Amino acid sequence: MMAINQLLKRLATIYAGETIRYPNLRAVSFAQWMLESGRATSPLATDHYNFAGLKWRPEMGLFATRVNYAAHDGTDAYCKFATLENFIRGYWAFIDRAPYSGWESHVDTPEQYIHYIGPIYTPSAGYADKVLALVPEAQSILFEAVTSDGTVANSGTTKLGTLVLDPGHGGTVKIGGSSPNNATSISGVKEKKLALEFCLLLRDELIRQAGVANEEIKVVLTRETDVNIGIKDRAAVAAKHQAQAFICMHFNGDKKPSVSGVETYYRAAVNGNANLADDKAFGRIVQDALFKGLKAVNPGTKNRGLKPDTDTGPGSLGVLSDAALGNSTRTAKCVAAYVELEFITNPAVEKTLISGPSAVSNRKSVMAELAKAVRGHMRKLA
Numbered sequence: 011m012m013a014i015n016q017l018l019k020r021l022a023t024i025y026a027g028e029t030i031r032y033p034n035l036r037a038v039s040f041a042q043w044m045l046e047s048g049r050a051t052s053p054l055a056t057d058h059y060n061f062a063g064l065k066w067r068p069e070m071g072l073f074a075t076r077v078n079y080a081a082h083d084g085t086d087a088y089c090k091f092a093t094l095e096n097f098i099r100g101y102w103a104f105i106d107r108a109p110y111s112g113w114e115s116h117v118d119t120p121e122q123y124i125h126y127i128g129p130i131y132t133p134s135a136g137y138a139d140k141v142l143a144l145v146p147e148a149q150s151i152l153f154e155a156v157t158s159d160g161t162v163a164n165s166g167t168t169k170l171g172t173l174v175l176d177p178g179h180g181g182t183v184k185i186g187g188s189s190p191n192n193a194t195s196i197s198g199v200k201e202k203k204l205a206l207e208f209c210l211l212l213r214d215e216l217i218r219q220a221g222v223a224n225e226e227i228k229v230v231l232t233r234e235t236d237v238n239i240g241i242k243d244r245a246a247v248a249a250k251h252q253a254q255a256f257i258c259m260h261f262n263g264d265k266k267p268s269v270s271g272v273e274t275y276y277r278a279a280v281n282g283n284a285n286l287a288d289d290k291a292f293g294r295i296v297q298d299a300l301f302k303g304l305k306a307v308n309p310g311t312k313n314r315g316l317k318p319d320t321d322t323g324p325g326s327l328g329v330l331s332d333a334a335l336g337n338s339t340r341t342a343k344c345v346a347a348y349v350e351l352e353f354i355t356n357p358a359v360e361k362t363l364i365s366g367p368s369a370v371s372n373r374k375s376v377m378a379e380l381a382k383a384v385r386g387h388m389r390k391l392a
């Protein structure tokens with residue numbers, strides 16, 4: 011990959027840390043700016059911080075001033091932004107205006123968004139596809155820009171603390187007691203992939219909800235790509251960040267396709283648990299929220315309940331160990347829950363959460379339910 015322009019890097023760093031209404035549109039909007047500004051090399055970008063070719067409109071006065079600029083299609087009045095932050099806010103304010111009305115019903119996926127606003131923005135053929143082609147590069151630039159430990163923070167006045175999300179499995183080899191994958195869905199989607207996708211959605215939903223509620227929350231993922239991490243090292247991320255809460259996410263499988271439902275595990279007393287009551291309370295809200303969310307999209311699902319990790323078979327879930335989570339040496343403990351979100355070997359689950367036409371919005375509504383409950387619990391811990 012070519013060396014990244016310093017200005018583009020600065021924009022990525024600020025944008026990665028900025029709260030936006032639809033975090034899942036961060037990469038596609040950034041890709042659009044890369045296209046419009048020639049990766050932050052156009053004079054409009056370098057001189058006026060206008061990376062999106064935004065023409066001047068009086069209602070942009072909150073964010074920008076007017077500047078005459080000779081673009082390839084002639085001289086016109088454009089927006090000049092004093093700061094990169096103003097540009098970011100200005101872009102979204104620009105989209106919030108009349109010609110793009112209705113855009114908020116096209117925000118489920120980056121493709122939906124750019125195919126909706128693209129033809130209004132730049133009516134030349136293939137514009138949306140040109141933007142989409144840059145999304146992977148945008149993603150990697152934004153990912154590099156996020157603090158190296160994968161933290162995404164949302165600043166607000168009510169402090170909720172840090173939550174670590176641990177998508178189970180990953181990669182192709184067994185590492186430190188963690189197998190690369192366990193369950194596989196009817197259509198062949200692996201548990202490791204779903205665990206990561208749901209955790210990313212949950213993170214975005216937490217950041218979005220916290221933004222609306224003016225709360226400060228830090229969300230850290232143990233992995234953001236298809237890599238495996240040892241069991242102890244996953245829990246150690248919570249210790250390193252002195253997290254208030256930890257959720258490990260898995261999906262289940264069974265020989266019988268009729269088996270379905272969500273279950274949540276906490277560290278059993280016999281396995282040693284320095285904060286048993288708190289873990290049970292946290293596990294309870296996680297289980298209830300997930301069941302509520304899942305039942306709304308798949309009425310046939312089962313509430314398999316909150317259980318001690320002694321029920322899993324071999325005796326304990328190492329990822330919930332106090333020593334690994336750092337609880338042995340902390341006064342304020344980290345609450346931890348291990349979720350088996352659904353049986354992906356069940357046809358109704360396959361349809362509602364994995365490959366059916368409403369899977370994307372269903373996933374989002376289930377994670378929104380969990381995010382709401384987790385924020386509520388973390389408010390009490392704070």
Ligand SMILES: [Zn+2]
Pocket residue numbers: 178179192193201260261
């Ligand atoms: Zn698993």
